[in-house]
Amino acid sequence: MTIALHTPASPNSPDTGLERDVNRYDTAYRTWLREAVRTVQADGNRSADTHLLTVPLPAEWDIDLYLKDESTHPTGSLKHRLARSLFLYALCNGWVRPGRPVIEASSGSTAVSEAYFAKLIGVPFIAVMARATARSKVELIEFHGGTCHLVDNPCEVYGVSARLAAETGGHYMDQFTYAERATDWRGNSNIADSIFRQLAQERHPEPSWVVAAAGTGGTSATLARYVHYTQRATGICVADPENSAFFDGWLHQSPAATTHTGSRIEGIGRQRVEPSFIPGAVDRMMRVPDAASVATVHVLQRLLGRKCGASTGTNVWAAFKLVSEMRAAGERGSVVTLLCDPGERYLDKYYSSPWLAGQGIDVAPYQQRIEHFLLTGELS
Template sequence: MAEAAEVVDRSASRAWVDNAVRLLEADAQRSADTHLLRYPLPEEWGVQLYLKDESTHPTGSLKHRLARSLFLYSICNGWVGEGTTVIEASSGSTAISEAYFAKLLGLPFVAVVPARTSPAKLALIEEQGGRCHLVSDPSTLYAESHRLAQESATRGGGHFMDQFTHAERATDWRGNNNIAESIFTQMRLEEHPVPTWVVVGAGTGGTSATIGRYVRYRRLATRLCVVDPEGSVFFDAWRSDQPELVRAGGSRIEGIGRPRVEPSFVGQVIDRMERVPDACSIAAARHASRALGRRVGGSTGTNLWGAFSLVADMVERGQRGSVVTLLCDAGERYAATYFDDDWVAAEGLDLGPATAQLAEFTSTGAWPR
C-alpha cells in the first residue's frame, strides 16, 4: 500500500475572501464617482480650470480610492485575511480611509502617524474604529509600522499595508475606474476636453504614476505637473535624477511631501515639477476657500498654486485650453492649523506676499517669473 500523501488545505478561508471582495466592490458601487468642478476664472482668459472634488468620498478625501485598492490588492494576494490586524504608516487621510474599510471588513486597524498630525484627523481615524500610534520623528514611520506588524503576527496575524510601496501597483492605471479615467471621461463634453495640464501633488506617488501612465497609454497630449511642498525631497530628487536622496524632517502640508523618494513615485512619467513654499500652499487654500465658498485643505492649496502658475503662462502666451487639478480633502480638518492665524504665526509663516500674488493673479492673470 502506498504511503499516504501529506495535505494541508486552507481553502476554508476563501469564503471570507469572497465576501470581503464583495463588500469592497459594493462600496465602490455606492460611492459612484466624484464631481468635476469649474474654478471661477474670467471667461476672456480662454483657459478653464477644473477641480476633481475627491472630498465627496465617504471618508472625505482622495485616499478613499487608494485605500480600497490597497485592501483589494492585499486580500487577493493573501496577505490580509479574517482577523488580520492591518497597520499603516500615514499622515492622516489614508489612515482614515483604511480605518473605514477595516471596520467594513471587521478587521483591527492601527495607524502609525506623525505626532503633529491635526487633531481632527486623529479623531476621524478613531471614529472609524482605528487606533492611533503617534511617533515624534516622521522618518521612523516605516520601521515602527514593521515592528507593530511583526508583534501582531505573533498574536494571530498582522500586515503592514505600506501604501508608499504598493500605491502605484495596487491601482490599475489602464482604466477600471481609476482617477485618470474618471477625469478624462468627465471632460469629454467640455470646450477643451483634453487638458493641457493635469496638476497633482505627491505623497505616495501613486496618483501621479496612475495619471502619467494613463495619458501615455491613451496617447493623449496632456502633460503632467507634480507640485511638491517645502520640506519634501521629491523635487530635488527628480531634478537631479538622484532617487536615493533623503531630507530630514517632513512636510507641513499633510498628505503630500515625503522625506525620502517612495517606491511608488515614478518620476519618468512626470513632465514638470514645481516646489511650492508652505506659505503659498496655505495662502492658496484660503484664497480658494473664499472663491469656492467652502474650505479646502492645504494639499489642494499646493495643487492650485501650481495650477495658477500654468494658467497664467497659458494666458500670457494666448493659449486656450484647460487645466485639471485635485480638491484632495475639505478644509474643516485643518481648522486648528492652516486656517488658524495663531498656528500660522507660531510656525513662522508670513502669508502676506503669497496672498498679494494671488490677488494680482485673480485681477490680471499675471504671475511673476
C-alpha cells in the same frame, strides 16, 4: 486547512520521495475572503463619481481650470480611492486575514480611509503617524474603529509599522510601496479615466496639464500612465511642498534623496523618495512654498465658498502658474487639479493665525500675488 502528502498508487510503485502534493485550501478563509472582497467592491459601487468643479477665471482668457473634488468620498479625501485599491490588492494577495490587524504608516488621511475599510470587513486597524498629525484626523480614525500609534519623528513610521505587524501577526499595508501598483491605471474606474470622461463635453476636453501633488506618488503615477497609455498630449505636473524629497529626487534623478525636516503640508511631501513615485512618467515638477499653499486655500475659500486642505492649495498654486504661462503664450485650453480633502480637518493649523505665526508662515504676500493673477493672468 488540510495538508495532504501524495502516497504511491500501489505497493509496486517506486517511492522516491520526490512527488508531493500540499493542499492549503481553507474553506472558512476562502468564504471570508469572498465576502471581504465583495464588501470592498460594493463600497465603490455605492459611491457616485466625484464632481469636477470649475474655478472662476475671466472668460476672455479662454482657459478653464477644474478641481476634481475628492472630498466627497465617504471618508472625505482622495485617499479613499487608494485605501480601497490597497485593501483589494492585499486581500487578493492573501495578505489580510480574519482577526489579524492591518497596520499603516500614514500622515493621516490614508489611515482614516483604511480604518473605514478595515471596519467594513471586520479586522482591527492600527495607524502609525507623527504626533503632529491634526487632531481631527486622529478622531476620525478612532471614529472608524482604528487605533493610533503616534511617533515623535515622522521618519519612524515605516519601521514602527513593520515592527507592529511582526509582533501582532498582522499585515503592514505599506501605501508608500504599493500605491502605484495597487491601482489599475489601465482600467475604467481610476481617477484619470474619470477626469477625461467628465471633460468629454467641455470646450477643451483634453487638458493641457493635470496637476497632482505627491504623498505616495501613486496618484501621479496613475495619471501619467493613463495619459501615456491613451496616447494623449496632456502634460503631468507634480507640485511638491517645502521639506519634501520628491522634487530633488526627480531633478537630480536621485532615488536616494532625503530631507531633514518633514512636510508641514499634511498628506503630501515626504522626507525620502517613496517607492511608488515614478519620476520617469512625470513631465514637470514645481516646488511650492508652504505660504503659497496656505494663501491659496484662503483665496479658494472666497472663490468656492468652502475650505480646502493645504495640499489642495499646493495643487492650485501650481495650476495658477500653468494658467499664467498659457495666458502669456496666448494659448487656450484647460488645466485640471485635485481638491484633496476638506479644510475643516485643519482649522487648528492652516486656518489658525496663531499656528501660522508660530510656523513663521506669512500668507499676505502670496494672497496679493494670487489676487493680481486673478485680475491680470500674471502670477509674478
